[in-house]
Amino acid sequence: MRHIISMLMENESGALSRVAGLFSARGYNIESLTVAPTEDESLSRMTIVTSGSDNIIEQITKQLNKLVDVVKLADITEGMHIERELMLIKVKADDIDKREELKRLSDVFRGRIIDVSDTTYIIELTGTNEKLDAFIEAIQGQDIIETVRSGVSGIARGEKSLGLTV
Amino acid sequence: MELNGADIVVQFLKDEGVEYVFGYPGGSVLHIYDALFKQDDVRHILVRHEQGATHAADGYARATGKPGVCLVTSGPGATNAVTGIATAHLDSIPMVVITGQVPTAYIGSDAFQEVDSVGITRPCVKHNFLVKDVNDIAATLRKAFYIATSGRPGPVVVDIPKNTTDPNIKVPYEYPKSVEMRSYHPTDKGNARQIKKAVDLILSAKRPMLYTGGGVILSQADKQLIEFAKKLGYPVTNTLMGLGGYPGTDEQFVGMLGMHGTYEANMAMHESDVLVAIGARFDDRVTGDVKQFCPNAKIIHIDIDPSSISKNVRVDIPIVGDVKNVLNDMLKILDGAGKPDEKALSSWWNQINQWRSKDCLGFDRNSDLIKPQYVVETLYEVTGGDAYVTSDVGQHQMWAAQFYKFKSPYHWINSGGLGTMGFGLPAALGVKLAHPNADVACITGEASIQMCIQELSTALQYSLPVKVLTLNNRYMGMVRQWQEFFYESRYSHSYMEALPDFVKLAESYGHVGMRIEKPGDVEGAIREAFGMKDRLVFMDFITDKTENVYPMIAAGKAHNEMHMSPDRELS
Numbered sequence A: 001m002r003h004i005i006s007m008l009m010e011n012e013s014g015a016l017s018r019v020a021g022l023f024s025a026r027g028y029n030i031e032s033l034t035v036a037p038t039e040d041e042s043l044s045r046m047t048i049v050t051s052g053s054d055n056i057i058e059q060i061t062k063q064l065n066k067l068v069d070v071v072k073l074a075d076i077t078e079g080m081h082i083e084r085e086l087m088l089i090k091v092k093a094d095d096i097d098k099r100e101e102l103k104r105l106s107d108v109f110r111g112r113i114i115d116v117s118d119t120t121y122i123i124e125l126t127g128t129n130e131k132l133d134a135f136i137e138a139i140q141g142q143d144i145i146e147t148v149r150s151g152v153s154g155i156a157r158g159e160k161s162l163g164l165t166v
Numbered sequence B: 001m002e003l004n005g006a007d008i009v010v011q012f013l014k015d016e017g018v019e020y021v022f023g024y025p026g027g028s029v030l031h032i033y034d035a036l037f038k039q040d041d042v043r044h045i046l047v048r049h050e051q052g053a054t055h056a057a058d059g060y061a062r063a064t065g066k067p068g069v070c071l072v073t074s075g076p077g078a079t080n081a082v083t084g085i086a087t088a089h090l091d092s093i094p095m096v097v098i099t100g101q102v103p104t105a106y107i108g109s110d111a112f113q114e115v116d117s118v119g120i121t122r123p124c125v126k127h128n129f130l131v132k133d134v135n136d137i138a139a140t141l142r143k144a145f146y147i148a149t150s151g152r153p154g155p156v157v158v159d160i161p162k163n164t165t166d167p168n169i170k171v172p173y174e175y176p177k178s179v180e181m182r183s184y185h186p187t188d189k190g191n192a193r194q195i196k197k198a199v200d201l202i203l204s205a206k207r208p209m210l211y212t213g214g215g216v217i218l219s220q221a222d223k224q225l226i227e228f229a230k231k232l233g234y235p236v237t238n239t240l241m242g243l244g245g246y247p248g249t250d251e252q253f254v255g256m257l258g259m260h261g262t263y264e265a266n267m268a269m270h271e272s273d274v275l276v277a278i279g280a281r282f283d284d285r286v287t288g289d290v291k292q293f294c295p296n297a298k299i300i301h302i303d304i305d306p307s308s309i310s311k312n313v314r315v316d317i318p319i320v321g322d323v324k325n326v327l328n329d330m331l332k333i334l335d336g337a338g339k340p341d342e343k344a345l346s347s348w349w350n351q352i353n354q355w356r357s358k359d360c361l362g363f364d365r366n367s368d369l370i371k372p373q374y375v376v377e378t379l380y381e382v383t384g385g386d387a388y389v390t391s392d393v394g395q396h397q398m399w400a401a402q403f404y405k406f407k408s409p410y411h412w413i414n415s416g417g418l419g420t421m422g423f424g425l426p427a428a429l430g431v432k433l434a435h436p437n438a439d440v441a442c443i444t445g446e447a448s449i450q451m452c453i454q455e456l457s458t459a460l461q462y463s464l465p466v467k468v469l470t471l472n473n474r475y476m477g478m479v480r481q482w483q484e485f486f487y488e489s490r491y492s493h494s495y496m497e498a499l500p501d502f503v504k505l506a507e508s509y510g511h512v513g514m515r516i517e518k519p520g521d522v523e524g525a526i527r528e529a530f531g532m533k534d535r536l537v538f539m540d541f542i543t544d545k546t547e548n549v550y551p552m553i554a555a556g557k558a559h560n561e562m563h564m565s566p567d568r569e570l571s
């Protein structure tokens, strides 16, 4: 099963390598991993998308919790949550038909064309990763030059939070 | 008080109550060595190889419950320490290892003797730190000791770049009284509801088994365990790491379990209906095939580390907490909760005693050759069971575990988790420093002892008269045994050729050497050696090279699939 694990961790240089090292040393899957500082600059927030049996997920969360740099952790897939991923995709757009088709598809998916050259478009798209996959699927007929995805960020719905206080 | 970084390190160690630092100097720690030179409070023990420093500190920690402390230089000093750090990590031993590092400005430039010590040690420490500012040294060391000794203990590395110990840069120093870490709060109190549930299940057992490990020793819960076991009258088995946590001489003790555990312990595990795992972690050498592990048992697991629970074997009642606290809480409610089923218990003991009567550890006592088991047995008698015994890794380790009946914690000191050959001698030196008046024996093999033999020199320098008992079978016996059983006796590279003359070797290091070749000489030699209170005596016992360790459960087999010694099989 796919799980999204959200963590607050000390914003220390070694913290990321401890997490990455744990996943490789114990043979756990990482589908994506994102990390950035939070409003409290001593903390960073990490979102890991992983998959495995219930036993494995239980071990992953326990092992992560055991890392001294991890301040707080939640498996947000256990409750109602929102997940988003950002994708930038560069496609060939060198004739009018292609341009029109790309514009149309981009609108359908609520994407935005954020860069235009004589021969290319860059489309920006946010959504769940299924939505991003679906968009890639939809423009398969076109020439994709490059895609870059941010990895998933997730947050629990409602008042639930990973914050230190509240 | 204004101090430079080097003096802060040393003053801190003093304030932390550190008696001994095991170390080896080099460029990046020279400022710290200079600070050590100027004082007498913290004693530095100069080893002959950094691996020796880590094992000696580890032995000291295992024999006292206090953290062991090492100081090594950057680069090769740090890499040489890694084996000992990993050894401590796998056995959850509190240790703080200070590694020198190149100056901060050089980090990442492949400077002379630079390695990424934090990166290299990351997977084999409980935590590690790189100190980048002299102002952070004291607080970081305080955290290191706190992390190393609290919760599930373990080694912590503190990497200190040379410029932060610059003698000319002084900053205010005060021993940090408290340590606050928002990300680290080990749970040490067990959940009351779980404890109640566990006690009810324990009292309902018909074929109970207490399976206890190193956690009992780490949490100093031996008294509680004894009281608990005595109140219930249940059988107790110990893991290799748990020996001494329950007296090996007690009638309720059924011996060690696992790969080379006793027949009665393993059979009782297999047939049990309620298994209480106390500070033990279901290691593969203990469980054998997890699918066939205790097939009929409900399992209670007490452990301070949540990640140990249901890691290898799913348990029914997990209790996260310090073993001592949890046992105390259980003892409080035990009397009020009912009585064990006496009738069931007495037929369970009948069954166990029947298994016991197989005498699975029996060996040939009429041989013309020295049987290694006999040496350990004699050591036990001569020392009255009171010696601290360290070991290396191999057959001799298993015989030490099987035949020396440890009465109390801290006395059995071995590398159970990592299985590090070379551990025994330096560990013994650490133990002897901690307990100068006690008998300290290192039971080793002719292969293992050569991995840290250089520490004989350290022993002379600091007058550490430990006794080394080499069970010299001219083979890496444990390897030979596996080759005999599983590779049709193809003894590939397990014969120890070109052995040194250990008697002369010991003598050249300034110690006493003895070679013992006849069973009739064993007892006299051990008595003579332990009579020499102030000399290190190296005893080279020429033992039967064909002897194997029995019983044995092959890797991945079940507890009821034991190989017995050939002469036991017939009976």
Ligand SMILES: Cc1ncc(C[n+]2csc(CCOP(=O)(O)OP(=O)(O)O)c2C)c(N)n1
Binding pocket: B392, B393, B394, B395, B396, B397, B419, B420, B421, B422, B444, B445, B446, B447, B448, B449, B471, B473, B475, B476, B477, B478, B479
């Ligand atoms: C550093 C290290 N290398 C290799 C091994 C694998 N190993 C386990 S036991 C053993 C043989 C030990 O021989 P010896 O010290 O003579 O003990 P014996 O089994 O003969 O009693 C070896 C090589 C190990 N445990 N540690």
Ligand SMILES: [Mg+2]
Binding pocket: B394, B445, B446, B447, B471, B472, B473, B474, B475, B476, B477
């Ligand atoms: Mg040998």
